[in-house]
Amino acid sequence: MKKICPILIVCLLCVFILQQTESVAITETLYGRVIVLDPGHGGLDNGASVGSTKEDELNLKICFALKEELEAKGATVYLTRTDDNDMTNRTYNYSKQDDMYLRVMKIDEYKPDLFLSIHLNSSTSSAWGSQVFYYKNSEEGKRLAEYIHEAMKPVTGTRKQISTCSFYVVRATQSLGVLVECGFISNANERGQLKSAKYQKKLAVSMTEGIEKYLNSFETSY
Numbered sequence: 001m002k003k004i005c006p007i008l009i010v011c012l013l014c015v016f017i018l019q020q021t022e023s024v025a026i027t028e029t030l031y032g033r034v035i036v037l038d039p040g041h042g043g044l045d046n047g048a049s050v051g052s053t054k055e056d057e058l059n060l061k062i063c064f065a066l067k068e069e070l071e072a073k074g075a076t077v078y079l080t081r082t083d084d085n086d087m088t089n090r091t092y093n094y095s096k097q098d099d100m101y102l103r104v105m106k107i108d109e110y111k112p113d114l115f116l117s118i119h120l121n122s123s124t125s126s127a128w129g130s131q132v133f134y135y136k137n138s139e140e141g142k143r144l145a146e147y148i149h150e151a152m153k154p155v156t157g158t159r160k161q162i163s164t165c166s167f168y169v170v171r172a173t174q175s176l177g178v179l180v181e182c183g184f185i186s187n188a189n190e191r192g193q194l195k196s197a198k199y200q201k202k203l204a205v206s207m208t209e210g211i212e213k214y215l216n217s218f219e220t221s222y
């Protein structure tokens with residue numbers, strides 16, 4: 001049998017390893033990142049609802065789609081809730097205060113690079129479009145909000161701007177995060193879109209892009 005040159009084997013092995021490393025670098029742009037998703041409401045609190053369309057259910061679906069996209073990029077993703085219960089898991093004596101307190105504790109427990117609280121908006125007018133809110137005293141929150149807003153714009157067609165807020169979830173957490181209103185459940189046209197799995201995926205892809213761009217903005221080039 002002909003002897004195979006050991007140098008050739010080493011070379012082939014190197015090429016193989018390099019290829020593997022490269023493919024990880026290209027697809028897993030969020031490798032090592034920890035991201036928490038907070039689907040707003042749940043349990044006795046349906047959030048904004050129109051007929052049988054409930055905000056808490058759609059928030060959860062959008063978060064599942066977003067989790068899939070982020071994990072495909074290598075991120076480790078945790079959800080504050082994964083079913084139709086709020087943080088208290090109670091089916092009686094609903095307390096917004098208890099729910100929000102536990103939500104904040106849970107988000108911080110994971111020590112995430114960032115978190116997104118996912119909601120749907122509601123209005124008596126025909127308002128539509130996504131809007132990202134950040135805590136008024138957080139400069140990083142503002143930067144993160146800008147990246148997510150810009151990435152969502154082509155999908156939701158929003159004409160709204162990012163906005164400051166004092167919502168408990170972004171105010172009380174130690175972690176960096178923003179609250180995303182993905183669209184208006186009160187607008188019939190947008191409600192139809194928000195209910196479709198295809199549109200939920202589009203929202204997820206755009207938010208993932210915003211997160212990627214925000215996190216990559218820290219990488220310095222030499």
Ligand SMILES: [Zn+2]
Nearest residue numbers: 040047119120
């Ligand atoms: Zn909400």
